[in-house]
Structure formats: structure tokens, C-alpha cells
């Protein structure tokens with residue numbers, strides 16, 4: 001069985017991935033710097049001692065998830081954002097190259113990097129035009145992966161995720177959590193633009209996509225998405241109905257730096273890694289809201 005190193009293993013996607021790979025019998029090594037980290041190594045991905053971890057563990061495969069992921073925070077502190085997502089990625093990448101990993105999997109954001117004027121659903125060959133420091137730093141990370149892996153003959157993949165959601169007890173952020181949290185406190189959630197849309201993909205489908213990538217390095221970016229555009233106001237109304245609430249949302253102006261509409265084509269994922277999502281939004285919401293008996 002391959003030895004897999006996961007960065008960002010205490011986060012929403014990292015925890016689910018580590019759990020899935022452990023139960024599938026993979027030899028899993030994890031790195032995260034969060035306060036409550038239960039990872040194998042409690043380390044900052046920017047720290048030069050990462051090199052020692054890699055030379056000791058010698059993983060076959062790296063899945064790089066650790067990142068600053070908050071778009072608004074990336075405006076407040078773009079230097080910190082670039083430090084984690086740019087320098088941190090470069091540090092992990094150099095350690096992976098020095099320890100001769102066979103495949104580097106970078107987890108990118110499909111929502112934040114493409115030109116927002118691209119035709120929907122956005123294909124991987126669409127133009128790149130991030131609207132936020134987060135989008136810039138995620139694309140920079142991928143660019144380092146592409147160039148340095150190719151220079152060193154290392155196979156790589158980049159997965160451009162759309163909005164990933166899952167059980168709210170495991171992910172206390174994102175729009176679905178905010179709606180549920182607001183409704184439970186009887187507060188009106190704010191929706192930034194009546195026409196705002198997103199592409200929602202359930203966590204189990206994302207873990208399945210990452211796992212399917214292991215033996216099919218693409219040396220390119222593949223979108224991992226539902227391919228469907230979901231209106232955020234409609235999403236709110238669905239959640240409100242599921243929770244039996246009558247609270248009205250507040251519709252505010254779109255926020256600077258946030259794309260208004262998004263959906264990502266998933267045709268390339270089917271072609272290259274044989275993946276397609278299986279969880280519909282209706283099924284996923286029942287699981288996310290933990291309404292199953």
C-alpha cells in the first residue's frame with residue numbers, strides 16, 4: 001500500500017480524507033499546525049523543518065490541502081495569505097521533490113481562479129483572472145507545482161474544487177453552515193446578491209475524486225464539481241424549508257472580490273480519472289443538515 005502524506009489534515013476536507021484513507025488501509029502521515037492538531041506532525045507548512053519530515057517519512061504520494069481559505073481574510077491580510085498558499089506550498093513542494101515523491105496532488109479552488117466572465121459551466125481551458133488575493137495565491141501555488149514537478153520529472157495533478165460541503169458538525173464555515181447557524185439563532189442570514197450562484201459538491205464525492213486521482217496523474221488541472229449552478233437564495237429557501245423556519249434573508253449588495261455566478265464543468269474528470277459526482281444537492285443537504293434518523 002502506498003504511503004500518503006496529507007497537509008491540512010485537521011481541516012474539513014483533510015479530516016475526511018485521512019479518515020477514508022486510513023480505513024482503506026493506506027499508510028497515512030499528516031501535517032497540520034492547528035492548535036488542537038492530532039496530526040502526525042504539528043508543523044507550519046512554511047517551516048524549513050518540513051524537509052526533515054519528508055526525508056524521514058519518504059511518502060509516495062502527497063496531497064496538499066493546507067491553506068488559508070477565506071476570501072475576505074485574504075483581503076485583510078494578503079501577505080499572510082500569500083505566505084501560506086504561496087511560500088507554504090513551495091516549501092512542501094521542495095521537500096516532496098527532495099524526497100522523490102512519485103505524485104504530487106495539489107488541491108486548488110475552481111471557484112476563485114477562473115475569469116468570472118467565462119461561459120458556464122467553466123472548463124479547465126478557460127482564462128485565469130482571480131478576483132481576490134486568495135484566488136491569486138491558489139493559482140500561484142498550482143503554477144509552482146506545475147513548473148517544479150515538470151522540471152524534476154514528478155507526476156502531478158491539480159484538482160480545482162467547486163464549493164465543497166458536508167455535515168455541518170464537521171465544517172463550521174461556508175454558506176450552508178452560515179444559513180443553518182443563522183436560522184437556529186432566529187437571525188436573518190445575509191445573501192450578497194440575489195443572482196449569486198455556486199456549484200456545490202458533497203464531501204464524499206470529493207474524497208472519491210481525490211482517491212481516483214492516485215493512479216491517474218494528469219499533469220494538468222481537473223475540475224471537481226457538480227457541473228450545476230445553484231442560486232444561493234434558492235438554496236437558502238430549501239434549507240429554510242428543511243428546518244421548518246419562516247425567517248426572511250437579508251439581500252445585500254455583492255461583496256467586492258467575490259464572484260457572482262459559478263459552475264464548473266466536470267467532463268474532464270470523467271474522461272481522465274473516471275469520476276462523476278453521485279450525491280445530488282437534495283441528498284447532500286439532508287446529510288449536511290444531519291436530518292437523517
Ligand SMILES: NC(=O)c1ccc[n+]([C@@H]2O[C@H](COP(=O)([O-])OP(=O)(O)OC[C@H]3O[C@@H](n4cnc5c(N)ncnc54)[C@H](O)[C@@H]3O)[C@@H](O)[C@H]2O)c1
Pocket residue numbers: 007008009010011012013014031032033034043044045046064065066067068069084088107108109110111138160161162163164165
Ligand atoms: N472547502 C471548500 O469548499 C474548498 C473549495 C475549493 C478549494 N478548497 C481547497 O481545499 C483545501 C482544504 O480546504 P478545507 O475546506 O478543508 O479548509 P480548512 O480551513 O478546513 O482546512 C485547512 C487546514 O489547513 C491548516 N493550515 C492552514 N495554514 C497552515 C499552515 N501554515 N501550516 C499547516 N497547516 C495549515 C489548517 O489548520 C486547517 O486544518 C484548501 O487548499 C482549499 O483552498 C476548498
